Amino acid sequence: xxxxxxxQADRADYNxxxxxxxxxxxxxxxxxxxxAIPGYQVPFGSREMPLARGWGTGGIQITAALLGxxxxxxxxxxxxxxTTNAVSIRRFxxxxxxxxxxTATGDATIIQTRHRIPEQPLQTGQIxxxxxxxxxxxxxxxxxxxxxxxxxxWAEYGLMQVRLYEEITRYGxxxxxxxxxxxxxxxxxxxxxxxxxxxNPKMDMMPALQLFGAGREKRxxxxxxxxxVKSLDxxxxxxxxxxxxxxxALCGSRSSYLDEVVVxxxxxxxxxxxxxxxxxxxxxxxxxxEASA
Amino acid sequence: xxxxxxxxxxxxxxxxxxxxEERRGDTSVPELDVSQIREQMxxxxxxxxxxxxxxxxxxxxxxxxxxxxDVVEAAFLLRAFRTxxxxxxxxxxxxxxxxxxxxxxxxxxxxxxxxxxxxxxxDYTHRLFDFDLVERTDELPKARTVPAAVDVAMPRVxxxxxxDGLMEAETAPAGDPRPFDITRDPVExxxxxxxxxxxxxxxxxxxxxxxxxxxxxxxxGNHPFAGELRMGEASLHFTPPELDFPIDIGDVTLTECxxxxxxxxxxxxxxxxxxxxxxxxxxxxRRTMAMALVDRALKAxxxxxxxxxxxxxxxxxxxxxxxxxxxGFVEHLKLPHYVDFQGELxxxxxxxxxxERRLRPAPSAEAAE
Numbered sequence: 001x002x003x004x005x006x007x008q009a010d011r012a013d014y015n016x017x018x019x020x021x022x023x024x025x026x027x028x029x030x031x032x033x034x035x036a037i038p039g040y041q042v043p044f045g046s047r048e049m050p051l052a053r054g055w056g057t058g059g060i061q062i063t064a065a066l067l068g069x070x071x072x073x074x075x076x077x078x079x080x081x082x083t084t085n086a087v088s089i090r091r092f093x094x095x096x097x098x099x100x101x102x103t104a105t106g107d108a109t110i111i112q113t114r115h116r117i118p119e120q121p122l123q124t125g126q127i128x129x130x131x132x133x134x135x136x137x138x139x140x141x142x143x144x145x146x147x148x149x150x151x152x153x154w155a156e157y158g159l160m161q162v163r164l165y166e167e168i169t170r171y172g173x174x175x176x177x178x179x180x181x182x183x184x185x186x187x188x189x190x191x192x193x194x195x196x197x198x199x200n201p202k203m204d205m206m207p208a209l210q211l212f213g214a215g216r217e218k219r220x221x222x223x224x225x226x227x228x229v230k231s232l233d234x235x236x237x238x239x240x241x242x243x244x245x246x247x248x249a250l251c252g253s254r255s256s257y258l259d260e261v262v263v264x265x266x267x268x269x270x271x272x273x274x275x276x277x278x279x280x281x282x283x284x285x286x287x288x289x290e291a292s293a
Numbered sequence: 294x295x296x297x298x299x300x301x302x303x304x305x306x307x308x309x310x311x312x313x314e315e316r317r318g319d320t321s322v323p324e325l326d327v328s329q330i331r332e333q334m335x336x337x338x339x340x341x342x343x344x345x346x347x348x349x350x351x352x353x354x355x356x357x358x359x360x361x362x363d364v365v366e367a368a369f370l371l372r373a374f375r376t377x378x379x380x381x382x383x384x385x386x387x388x389x390x391x392x393x394x395x396x397x398x399x400x401x402x403x404x405x406x407x408x409x410x411x412x413x414x415x416d417y418t419h420r421l422f423d424f425d426l427v428e429r430t431d432e433l434p435k436a437r438t439v440p441a442a443v444d445v446a447m448p449r450v451x452x453x454x455x456x457d458g459l460m461e462a463e464t465a466p467a468g469d470p471r472p473f474d475i476t477r478d479p480v481e482x483x484x485x486x487x488x489x490x491x492x493x494x495x496x497x498x499x500x501x502x503x504x505x506x507x508x509x510x511x512x513x514g515n516h517p518f519a520g521e522l523r524m525g526e527a528s529l530h531f532t533p534p535e536l537d538f539p540i541d542i543g544d545v546t547l548t549e550c551x552x553x554x555x556x557x558x559x560x561x562x563x564x565x566x567x568x569x570x571x572x573x574x575x576x577x578x579r580r581t582m583a584m585a586l587v588d589r590a591l592k593a594x595x596x597x598x599x600x601x602x603x604x605x606x607x608x609x610x611x612x613x614x615x616x617x618x619x620x621g622f623v624e625h626l627k628l629p630h631y632v633d634f635q636g637e638l639x640x641x642x643x644x645x646x647x648x649e650r651r652l653r654p655a656p657s658a659e660a661a662e
Contacts, residue, residue: 053621177636
């Protein structure tokens, strides 16, 4: 065993996109099954990855199994391309797959994301890969996997409705703000991952393929293009999304999800788009309009 | 005015340099050699090999050096390497009964065939500092000659009991198929014993120790006896596809613990002793003893015992004993969560606003007019 291996020759030491071809095949099979049964959690032989569990290893394995040399990859965390973990994952694929990367939502063939769906609507042919910390939407209600699998098999989702009902009776509204449960294709209750409920409506009838990878929990699930994704609610308490009183301080958008930035220690705050590519695009548009005026 | 953190790329690259500097420490102190760690930090290397699931003392030592002695980080490095290795086959089952014994003790018999071999142990040391170790010394401890060669025949204690039918029999399933590999296939529940043993073999020693201890303190109903604890070297035999006989591919240091536990019997089975089994790479007694306690506790379902304590619940034990996964998920809380946090902030402000409006006295009709 030579332990004095060069750290330079990464590409020679590892297969294209890190995973070996047999592992990619195993992941692809799980993906096919997941696409065939929208919203169903498919167990897969999740590999140990050189990045930490809980830091996107499920999404990374899906992306690795999908990537071809001509793909263009975008990686976001909290909607932004420049957050540290997004940078780290993008660098990982630049290193082990030398694929082209982009920050432009429209240019990407594969978008790996944590906690957000881009504001710009995704198109047919694009794939969005979600990193999933906890694939089981019922886990908070029932800790045992043996039980939750049965609940899904029997579509026994009353407990989830009761939880939402209790939130409404207690707070006057559903108090779940992210990872808000959805019903996929009128069959499986699914966790949309911890995206804000603001993004839930984007999942419904989305033209792009949505894939979900939970590395630590060893589950893959999917929503095929143009599939119904309904946020759970009640007729007299319909599902609503977050709203802000002010527009984005940078681009003026009134329709995007905003992050709050504390600007001083006297209660000063500004609200800016969490989707940096979308916000940057708006700012450029405004600037060019002003220039041409 | 835009204050959000930019330049993650530059920051990440700078932190890699900083951590390299931290690792090296004061440069006036000689740098650690990997072989020094391998030879002089053997127990730490053993723990890394166990929790990293790879028998490679050199890489375990390198992992410890690279991680500044952080055992979980070192195990993570080893696992991330192991996952890329080709699986070209399985060895024959290891015969621990035939291992070259360096230590073997039984708490259930005063004397037994093969005798009690104390071997290297901290058990009877007084935990007083040996300040001589502060200074570098190349002086070897005075070697003492063994009065007689260790017996070749060293039967395992549960086998002795098994001959009388007092110990539950444990036989391999028909054909002794290759066991399920928890690192290649997803575990499903209820989990079989090979799955449970594999998960514990790479589980966190501290977690297993705590659970094992909880069984002893009453969160679990078994009274255990340390039937046998043995440590030494065993040969691995492998039959390559091009040969039709097994060849010896080398020795590994192993520790094995077999706990003997009471079992009241049921209406179909006579009372007999049941086994808790612990196994580890290297010299790892605490680890194997803890594992054996938890293994027995996890047999609750098969033995028809009520599984009400944490150590008896396999989903609880198996999911949470993995320290590399646990530390990844706990530490992922360091990642930004501001999108979700913003959702919570918005909700909290909305609920408080609603409440404030409801509690505020309604303005009188005259004032409104």
